[in-house]
Amino acid sequence: MAGFASLSASSGLAAVGRSAIDTGTAAHPIRSRRNPHWKCEAANGIARPMHDIAYIRANPEAFDAALKRRGEKPVSHLVLERDSERRRIIQEVEGLRSEKKRLSGCFGQLASLGQGHTEEAMGFKIESIEIAKKLSVAEIELEKLDNLEDLLARLPNIPADDVPDGADEEDNVEVAVWGEKREFAFEPREHADIGPALGMDFETGAALSGARFTFLRGDIARLHRALAQFMLDKQTRENGYTECNPPVLVNNEAMYATDKLPKFAEDSFFGASERSRAQLFWEAMPTDFEEQMAQTEKGQFKDKMNAFFEAAPTKEDFWLIPTSEVPLTASVAGQIVDEPVEPIRLTAHTLCFRSEAGSAGRDTRGFIRQHQFEKVEMVSICRPEDSEAEHERMTACAEGILQALGLPYRKVLLCTGDMGFGAKKTYDLEVWLPGQGAYREISSCSNTGDFQARRMNARYKPEGEKKTRFVHTLNGSGLAVGRTLVAVMENYQQEDGSVTVPEALAPYMGGVEKLMPCP
């Protein structure tokens, strides 16, 4: 596979620069008909943006108020203005098309009678060409208004009513605390300190790949695997999730569907073949490329080229998934599923890849924040009326893992300022790390409502109704494997630097009851 092979090529694997995001707006000089960028064309039947325009029309104030809770500026006036303009032009375009169709039918009728060269026929033909000219003008105008979709695609989900207002994690609300924090007879150490002697080799990871990569060796690698197996078995055997093994390289549509695009490209990795990079750049060049370059002043040339490169569309690219929420959720993209009387519950254990460009400097030490990590993910697809209950259930499924492993944690309801882009409501589970003396996020369970379903056009037809409805989608970690390993290390550490294996993992450890440090 070309795309995969090229991942190792230096120019083939890249974190997208921030400027690629900022230039992707309405004024984008590169957007063109042949360059749909990462906007999904509605034509493919899968893709569509956004918020419910009909809702915004009916409730502009409520919409803006909701956005304000998330720290966004009001946009409804802008949206509605563009919307009405768009509808006006749609009417114009459709009227012209209709007329053109009629004229060409008239001509055709005459032509089929062998009267294609009569004055009457030529009249139809000429008039039709005239209409076509007007039509193409109107169509271009309509196309310009497509940025309404961009605008909507960049707006976050509306928070649920019971989500607390707040600016950042300080304003999150603790809703439950579970487990007894262990009393240590010695000073508990951080995992990064006891890890190296147990086979958690940061140096080799860094040598092979760079910062935020780790090489696990020996029993600790086995423990890591055991954790993943344990979680997966629990979610499939006890909690009713269907085990999946999805691709970890996905296309734009899947990323867009799960709201990782267009806004968070900088957090992701992507791979592309050399051939397609070249082609993408070619497609990204604005039609007036030569003109623009001619006007570029000395010394600005490099910047200009850079801007073109970074804004190059990612169309044929593969993205490395930041979470298997992406392929699991997008697996129903574009579909009309059977009414999910019982929610569709999917789980997978996969690698995840994150560039985390924005968090440089945080957790640089240790195994907490890696570019590559493993996670067991839960995804539910359900009816709107079931999503709140399903959200509670899913969170409980994640909690069940922590409880089975005997790891103390607390459950936090995220405030508006700390929630993810696509979330309507989110619970975080934070595990107690005695070495750090802090609670750290180990799971995040979100209800996205119909936000993702709208983006990917995933619907169901309720029994006895004619119209389809959007499904609701939920996702949650159950759990992040690497961070769970960290939690086990810190909570089960002994004074001599060894780590006791939690009982629940015994069936997966082949008789290993304790990780012993190498001297």
Add this chain to the structure above:
RNA sequence: GGAGAGGUGGCAGAGUGGUCGAAUGCGCUGCACUCGAAAUGCAGUAUACGGGCAACCGUAUCGAGGGUUCGAAUCCCUCCCUCUCCGCCA
């Protein structure tokens, strides 16, 4: 990677430039016949967007994008996907 064949409505499957959103069959829904059912007959049966209180009207969609043409499911170009054979490979 090479060679070939394909991609049309819920399914099967016609359609190679003109009223084709698309024959026909199956499926599904309603009605008729029937004591009831089967069989039969008749009628209906895609989605999205825009307009309209509504009946309804308009537009788009035959894998995707572009082109030729007064007019494209049909012709041309590019791409994607599926299948068969060969090669390579975990």
